[in-house]
Amino acid sequence: MLGNFTYCNPTKLYFGKDALNGLKEELPKYGKRVLLVYGGGSIKKNGIYSRVLEILQACGKHVSEDAGVMPNPTVDKVYEGIARAKEAKADLILAVGGGSVCDYAKAVSVSVNCKEDFWDKYFVRGEEPDCETIPVGCVLTMVGTGSEMNGGSVITNRAQKRKYGHVFGSDFYPKFSILNPEFTFTVPKYQMVSGIYDIMSHILEQYFSDTDDNTSDYIMEGLLRSLIHSAEIAVQDATNYEARSNLMWTATWALNTFIAKGKSTDWNVHSLGQALAAYTDATHGMTLAAVSMPYYRLILPYGLEKFKRYAIHVWGVSPDGKSDETIAREGLAAMEAWMRKIGLVMNITDLGGKRELVEGYVEATRDREGGYKTLTDQDIRDIFQASF
Ligand code: NZQ
Ligand code: ZN
Numbered sequence: 001m002l003g004n005f006t007y008c009n010p011t012k013l014y015f016g017k018d019a020l021n022g023l024k025e026e027l028p029k030y031g032k033r034v035l036l037v038y039g040g041g042s043i044k045k046n047g048i049y050s051r052v053l054e055i056l057q058a059c060g061k062h063v064s065e066d067a068g069v070m071p072n073p074t075v076d077k078v079y080e081g082i083a084r085a086k087e088a089k090a091d092l093i094l095a096v097g098g099g100s101v102c103d104y105a106k107a108v109s110v111s112v113n114c115k116e117d118f119w120d121k122y123f124v125r126g127e128e129p130d131c132e133t134i135p136v137g138c139v140l141t142m143v144g145t146g147s148e149m150n151g152g153s154v155i156t157n158r159a160q161k162r163k164y165g166h167v168f169g170s171d172f173y174p175k176f177s178i179l180n181p182e183f184t185f186t187v188p189k190y191q192m193v194s195g196i197y198d199i200m201s202h203i204l205e206q207y208f209s210d211t212d213d214n215t216s217d218y219i220m221e222g223l224l225r226s227l228i229h230s231a232e233i234a235v236q237d238a239t240n241y242e243a244r245s246n247l248m249w250t251a252t253w254a255l256n257t258f259i260a261k262g263k264s265t266d267w268n269v270h271s272l273g274q275a276l277a278a279y280t281d282a283t284h285g286m287t288l289a290a291v292s293m294p295y296y297r298l299i300l301p302y303g304l305e306k307f308k309r310y311a312i313h314v315w316g317v318s319p320d321g322k323s324d325e326t327i328a329r330e331g332l333a334a335m336e337a338w339m340r341k342i343g344l345v346m347n348i349t350d351l352g353g354k355r356e357l358v359e360g361y362v363e364a365t366r367d368r369e370g371g372y373k374t375l376t377d378q379d380i381r382d383i384f385q386a387s388f
Pocket of ligand 1: 040041043046072099101103141142143144145151152165183184185187188191195284
C-alpha cells in the first residue's frame with residue numbers, strides 16, 4: 001500500500017543537444033554576480049567551459065571562479081568555497097561538472113551564511129538551513145548521482161574519516177539543470193561505468209524495500225531494464241547519443257525522490273560504500289559495486305519474494321520448475337555477470353581496502369536500517385570481509 005506523501009520537485013530541467021540555451025533563459029532571473037564552480041579541468045579540455053563562459057558574458061554577468069572541486073569533495077574545500085562565495089558576493093552559484101561539483105555547490109550555498117559549523121549542523125546532525133542561501137544552477141557533465149534534481153550533498157571529512165550525505169529539502173535543490181547527453185561523451189570509461197552502477201544502486205536501494213505491489217516498483221523495473229540495455233551500448237560506443245541520453249534521463253529519475261514515494265527505502269549499500277570511501281577516497285559507484293553482491297546475498301533470504309520478482313521482471317530468469325530461492329539467486333548471478341561485463345570493480349582490494357581497517361569501516365557505516373534486514377556490526381564486518 002502506498003503511504004501518505006507530499007511530492008514537489010522544483011528543479012527546472014533543460015534536456016537535449018540544445019539544452020545549454022536554457023542558460024540564456026535562466027541567467028536573467030538572478031543578480032549580476034555568478035560564482036562559476038568546476039572540477040579539475042575536464043570542462044576546459046572538452047570546450048564546455050568556454051561555451052558556458054560565453055553565455056555568462058553575453059548575459060552581462062560578473063564571473064568569479066572556484067575551480068578544483070575534487071571527486072568526493074572535502075570539508076576543507078567547502079570552507080574554501082564559502083570564502084570565495086563571500087568574497088564574490090555571489091547571487092548565483094553555477095556548478096559545471098558531475099555530482100561532486102553539484103553537491104559541493106549545494107554545500108557552499110547553504111553554508112555561506114550559516115552561523116554554526118556547516119559539517120556538524122548539516123552532515124552530522126542532519127539539520128536544515130535556517131539562514132539565507134545562494135541559489136544553485138547546474139550544467140551536468142557526467143551522469144550517475146541525480147544531484148542535478150535533488151537536495152543531496154555528500155561531503156568527506158578526511159580528518160574524521162567520515163563521508164556523510166545530507167538530503168536538503170526542496171527549497172535547496174538546484175533551481176535549474178542543463179542536461180546535454182553530448183557533454184558526457186568525454187567521460188573516461190572508468191568514471192562512466194561507475195556512474196552507471198551508481199544509477200543502478202539508487203534504484204535497487206529503493207526497490208529492495210517493502211514487499212507490497214507498489215506502482216513505484218513497476219516504474220523501477222522499467223528504469224532498470226532501460227539502464228541495463230543502454231549501459232551495454234554506451235560502454236561499447238562512447239558517443240552513442242541514444243544510449244547516453246537514456247542513461248542521463250534514467251539517472252535523474254533514479255534519485256529525484258519520485259520513485260521513493262510510498263517506499264521505506266534501503267540505503268545500506270550507500271552507507272557501506274561511503275564508509276569505505278571515507279578511508280580510501282575511491283570512486284563512488286565502484287565502492288557500491290564492490291560491496292553489493294555480499295550485501296544482497298546476505299539479505300536475500302529476508303526479502304525472497306522481491307528478489308524472485310527482480311530476477312523474473314528485470315533479468316528475464318525463467319521461473320519454470322525452480323524453487324523461489326533458485327530463481328532469486330539466478331537473478332543475482334545475472335546481475336553479477338552484467339556488472340563484470342561492463343567493467344565494474346567487484347572487490348574492495350582493488351579500491352585500496354585493507355583487512356586491518358575493517359573495524360574502522362564498520363564504525364564509519366552510518367545507516368543500518370530500511371532494508372530487509374537491520375544490519376548488525378557483525379553483518380557489516382562479514383560484508384566487508386566478503387568484499388576483499
Ligand atoms: O574534475 P574534472 O576534471 O571535471 O573530472 C571529473 C572527475 O574527475 C570527471 N568528469 C566529469 N565530467 C566529465 C569528466 N571528465 C571528462 N568529461 C566530462 N564530461 O569525472 C570525475 C568524477 O566526477 P564526479 O563529479 O566526482 O562524479 P560523480 O558524478 O559520480 O559524483 C560523485 C559524487 O557525488 C556523490 C558521491 O558520493 C560523490 O561524492 N553523490 C551524490 C548524490 C546526491 N547528490 O544525491 C547521491 C550519490 O549517491 C552520491 O553519493
Ligand atoms: Zn550514489
